Structure formats: C-alpha cells, structure tokens
Amino acid sequence: MQPLALGDPRHIGPHRILARLGAGGMGKVYLARTPDGHLCALKVVMDDLAGDARFRARFAREIRTARHVHGPFTPSLVDADPEALVPWMATEYVPGPTLKEAVASGGPLSAESLIVLATGLVRALEAIEEAGLVHRDLKPGNILLSPRGPQVIDFGIARAVEGTALTRTGQTFGTPAYASPEQIAGADLSVRSDVFSLAGSVVFAASGQPPFGRGRPADVLRRVVFEEADLAPVPQGPLRDILAHCLAKDPAQRPDAAGLRRRLEALPTPDAAHGWLPPPVAEQIERSREQSRRADAGEPLDASEDGASDTPDRGTAPPLGPDYPGAPAPEPPHPLWRRRPVAVTTAALAALAVLGGGAYTLTDLPAGADGGGGDTAADTGTHPLEEAFARDDTGPDLMAVDRLAFSPDGELLYAIGYYALSVWDWRAGELVGVVDPAPRGAGIGGDGSLALAYDDSVQIWNDGEDSPAAELGGDDDRGFYALPVFSPDGSTVTALAEGSPDAGRGYFLQAWDVGTGETAFEVPLPGMLTDLEYSADGGFLVGRVSGPDPDQSSGVAVWDARTGAWLHRFENAEHLDFALPPRNPGTMALLQGPDRVSLVDLGTGRAVLPLEPPGEGHDASTDLVYSPDGSVLYAGVDDPADPGGARGSAWDTATGELLHDGELLLSDPVAVHPEGEVVASATGSSGPLLILDGENLAVVDELS
Structure with a gap:
C-alpha cells in the first residue's frame, strides 16, 4: 500500500x-x-x-x-x-x-x-x-x-x-x-x-x-x-x-x-x-x-510496508476529469508507422508460444537432431495453434514482446514480438506507432534500416522511404520467414526460414546479399531458432535452437557467418542463453544453467572466464545483454508467476565479479541504450515496459 x-x-x-x-x-x-x-x-x-x-x-x-x-x-x-x-x-x-x-x-x-x-x-x-x-x-x-x-x-x-x-x-x-x-x-x-x-x-x-x-x-x-x-x-x-x-x-x-x-x-x-x-x-x-x-x-503511510506495489508510477497522470485520459500523440512521420487502437487478439495470445518470430507447430515439430538438419515428417494433422499463428491481425500490444531494441541514435525503442512491432518515444513515454502489416519479426540495422520478416519474403525498409528498398527470399518452397538480422556492415541479412507444407516443414538458416538479393548460404537446422545474432566483426553467427528433443537438438549454436558452417553447439535443456559483446568479437557470454554464466571463446568453444554465480533464492536468469562498452553483463529473469517482481543480476566482464546479486528490476527481455543512458526491461508477457536509469538502474519511467 x-x-x-x-x-x-x-x-x-x-x-x-x-x-x-x-x-x-x-x-x-x-x-x-x-x-x-x-x-x-x-x-x-x-x-x-x-x-x-x-x-x-x-x-x-x-x-x-x-x-x-x-x-x-x-x-x-x-x-x-x-x-x-x-x-x-x-x-x-x-x-x-x-x-x-x-x-x-x-x-x-x-x-x-x-x-x-x-x-x-x-x-x-x-x-x-x-x-x-x-x-x-x-x-x-x-x-x-x-x-x-x-x-x-x-x-x-x-x-x-x-x-x-x-x-x-x-x-x-x-x-x-x-x-x-x-x-x-x-x-x-x-x-x-x-x-x-x-x-x-x-x-x-x-x-x-x-x-x-x-x-x-x-x-x-x-x-x-x-x-x-x-x-x-x-x-x-x-x-x-x-x-x-x-x-x-x-x-x-x-x-x-x-x-x-x-x-x-x-x-x-x-x-x-x-x-x-x-x-x-x-x-x-x-x-x-x-x-x-x-x-x-488520513495518517501518513509507510510505502515500504508489505503490500506496497513493485510497479513504479510515473506520478504525472492527470486526475480523472474532462481531459482524461489525454490527447493522442501526433502522427509519426515514418511511412511504416501508424497509430491504431490497441486490440489484443487470439493470435497475439497464442504467440506467447514463440520467441524471436518463429512458431512451432505442436503436431509437427522438426525431427533432425544431429546438427545437420534433414527433412521432417509430413503433417499428421493441423493443430489449432497453426491456425492461430496464421493470423496477422495483432494490434500494437505488449502481450507477445520477446525482444526490445533501441534505434541506432537511441531515440526510439522497438518492442518486437510475433506479429507485433510497436515503436516508442521512450523519453516522452508515448507509443509512436506500429508497423502495419505486422511482421513475424524485425531486425534493426546500424543505419536505422529495418528488416521485416513476413510469410513470403523479408522486406528491407530504409529510414524515411515509403516502399521497401529490397525484398529478399520469396521462394515457393518457404512457409514463412522470421528472426531477420543485419550483419554489422549491413551488407547481409540472415533469417530463419521454414519450409512449406509440401517441403516437409524443415527449418533453415538463410542468408542474402542485400545489394543483389542473392542467397549467400542456406543451412538446415535441427529445430527452429528462437534467437539469432552476429558477432561485432561479422565473423560469427550465434543462435538459439529449440528442437523437438531438448536433450539432443536444442542448444546455442555457432556458425561461420561467411559460409554457414557449423562450429559449435552448447547444450542445456532448461536454461540456455547467450549475448555477444560489442567490442570483443571473439567471445560471447553463455548461460548454461539457472546461475551458471561464462565468457566463451567463439573460435574454440571453451570457457575463458566463469562469472561469479548469484546467491541462492533468486529467480533463474533467462536473458543476457551487454552494456555498450562491454564492461558489464546484465541478466534479466523471467518469473511466470509474477514477472513484474523478477530481479536480475550484473557482472564485471573483466573480472567475473558479481556487481548486483539478484537485486535489479530486469525481466526478460532487456535492452541497453546505445550510449548506456537507460536500460529498458519488460515486466512480463503483458505488462508495461520499464525505463531504468543507466547508472543506478532505478526506474525512471513506464511505457504502457
């Protein structure tokens, strides 16, 4: 209270x-x-x-x-x-x-x-x-x-x-x-x-x-x-x-x-x-x-007493009256964005079953488990989830957000989910607009370009233009595209691709040359991807694979970004995540358990620095993200019972020392401002987004 x-x-x-x-x-x-x-x-x-x-x-x-x-x-x-x-x-x-x-x-x-x-x-x-x-x-x-x-x-x-x-x-x-x-x-x-x-x-x-x-x-x-x-x-x-x-x-x-x-x-x-x-x-x-x-x-209350809410309050909402709830924000200038009423649909709700824009079908999971891909079994029937995933009428809600990202200049915050992409002016605390039609997933390039994944292609949109600069893919034997990411120099886009029903619904990692639209490589996967990222120098691709058999086919995989060759796979069925540093392209942070985090050499796959484990009694880490200079590694957590009360940690990446032991209000997903000014965090599958001060990680605003 x-x-x-x-x-x-x-x-x-x-x-x-x-x-x-x-x-x-x-x-x-x-x-x-x-x-x-x-x-x-x-x-x-x-x-x-x-x-x-x-x-x-x-x-x-x-x-x-x-x-x-x-x-x-x-x-x-x-x-x-x-x-x-x-x-x-x-x-x-x-x-x-x-x-x-x-x-x-x-x-x-x-x-x-x-x-x-x-x-x-x-x-x-x-x-x-x-x-x-x-x-x-x-x-x-x-x-x-x-x-x-x-x-x-x-x-x-x-x-x-x-x-x-x-x-x-x-x-x-x-x-x-x-x-x-x-x-x-x-x-x-x-x-x-x-x-x-x-x-x-x-x-x-x-x-x-x-x-x-x-x-x-x-x-x-x-x-x-x-x-x-x-x-x-x-x-x-x-x-x-x-x-x-x-x-x-x-x-x-x-x-x-x-x-x-x-x-x-x-x-x-x-x-x-x-x-x-x-x-x-x-x-x-x-x-x-x-x-x-x-x-x-009318006596003073102690806000620290039991029952006080963990949810911050901006303290600026006007009292209920003729002007409440306030005037709408002006229309954004970007041709992709438009405002529309919030409408939470069944597709958005079913989309909680996906990460990074890709869906798994409960009756037809990919079968390959050896890292080399392979065909999957033919359909044995259509699960109701498949129909839900096929809808694209999701509104700009926060229900299915599984990734947060700042624009390169740090002025905008993108909330990316399955069939939902909303754009926020985090300084003003306002929803700027939504991308319509909503993509399955989105990637942001270093120059502000957007890669939007749809069923039939990956569209490249340059800032301020009113039509796509390029459309990648479009093969007849693809069921959908998802999880697009730009290489650091912007010359290549890589995404998850699913085979069409006639092709057996296999999953692929597919890369294109943005300038020519030609496929650079195509790699079969043993399961769907739920995360994908380039190393800072563009030499490695790292992704999280979720296969039908977690003990054999799930894990964090590392590929050669030039050829698509498999290099390593790190396995753990329960807690597994990674983050790539902005200034040390040869390493990554790897989560291989609820409290086991190490810095790993991407070339050899060996741990070079184990990080101090958090103390007991804290929620398990599920999302890792580096500070802009790479000196601090943050861990967000996911508490399904009460995500808004989840507490994350932070480490000094030079020494492995635990800087914050399960005391940060960081819930998966987390994003860090490109200059470290603020940190954005979710508060669960449908709650508001929190904006935290980049220095002391105190809550300074709430986006809802």
Missing part, C-alpha cells in the same frame, strides 16, 4: 480514494471507501483499454456476469461503471497478500494448509462456474490469502482484457506457467481448464516454483503441452494424486469442480483453533489492516 501521488484521483464515482494498492496490466488499483462506509479495492482501466470500444463492451458484459458470483472465497463486486470516461470496477477489499507474495516472503505452505487452499479454490471455481464464467487466468497472483480462506480475484476479467471477439474459439490465453494445454491450443475452455490452473497454483504453494518450471514463455508452454508437472515438492499422499489427476493433458481426464471438491473434502484439515495460515502471513494481514486504517484516517 502506498500514499496517493499528486496525479492520483481523490474520488472515482461515489467512492473516496484513500491509497494506492498497486498496478497491473489492466490498470491501477486503489483502496477506496464506499458511501456506506465499507472499504473496497477499486481498479481503474488503463488509457489504451479505455479507448477501445470492443474492450468496453466485453468489460460491461463480464461485470454483469460477475455480479452473480457469490461465495466465501470470491470477493464481492461492490460497484462498477463500464460506461465512465475511464471505466472502473470496485470489489470487496481483502487485507491480505497474494499467494505469490506470501510464498516469496514466508516460504511454502504446510501440507495441511495446502488442503485448505485447494478446497477454497475449488469452491471459488464452483461459484464462478455457476455464474457462467471461466476464470481463464487463475494463478498465485490472483489468489489473496485471508483468515477465512483463499480469495480468488479477477475472474472473468481475462476475457475482457485479452479477447477480441466473443464468438471466437479460444478467446483468451492465461499466464504461461499456469495455462492449460487447451488454452495454449486455442480450444474451447471449461472449468476443467481452471482446475488445471488450480493444481498448478497449489504446486507453487508447496514449492515456490511453477509446476512446469521457469524460463522463457515458449519453453514453459512447450513443457505444459508435452511434459509432466514436477509434483515432487508436494508431500506424498492423496493430495499429490489428486493434483496429478487435475494436471492431466486431456481436460476430459480431469475432474470437474464438483468432483474435485468431493475428493478434497474427504482429506483431513488443520485444527480450526490454530488457523490455516502460517504466522508470517497472519502478520502481513495485520500490517495491511493497520495500513488501511491509517489511510482511512
């Missing part, structure tokens, strides 16, 4: 605003006092959503339905105004931490508390189901803990925020670590999808880890679909068996809410006299109650 900033409203509708509770992908949340004297949590929709007529219609529909959700484990909807200039909704205030916060600060819950948690959650799902809703985003961050049991929040809102059409199959996509396989596939959802997410949340409560591990969204989603959850932290016994049943890949094999409740209620529960919450959580609740009392009384 934090005191109100200068720009925060003092009244919203009939409710008096007392303090700020936090912020998220949908908007800001305030503590408010209702006219009849009750406390409520009032959520105000962000500007972009407020201006989206489709969102307003969905938001109003979900609110009407949510009014019928009643029960002891779902905070009641108090009031809402979806027709207001800035829509808002108010729910019963629960003075307790989220499950994510409680486990982070106090550790996993006891075996008895896990049973109470699971029982309360399934009763909440029953209440939500009776109202005709599916939660769609049940996760530790949407579960509040209170003495009377867990409280499930934000039910129904996921569809309002993330869907595009009420009639579209597979309308929404939840948080990757807790999404069900059918959500990933874009199939119809039922309460059994929420049961899957419920089980994953209980596993987190038992271990502090998501059920399918941490890492890049694409890797997590692949494990959700193909691998089994890690239930080892759950005590052996009936509860573990029940959770395994709930985590079945086929929703038909899972229990429904009623069946799950009956099984859970047959298990022993803790003595009610001692409560179900561990002492640290009970203390957090008492502190929250004291903070709310002080806010209501």
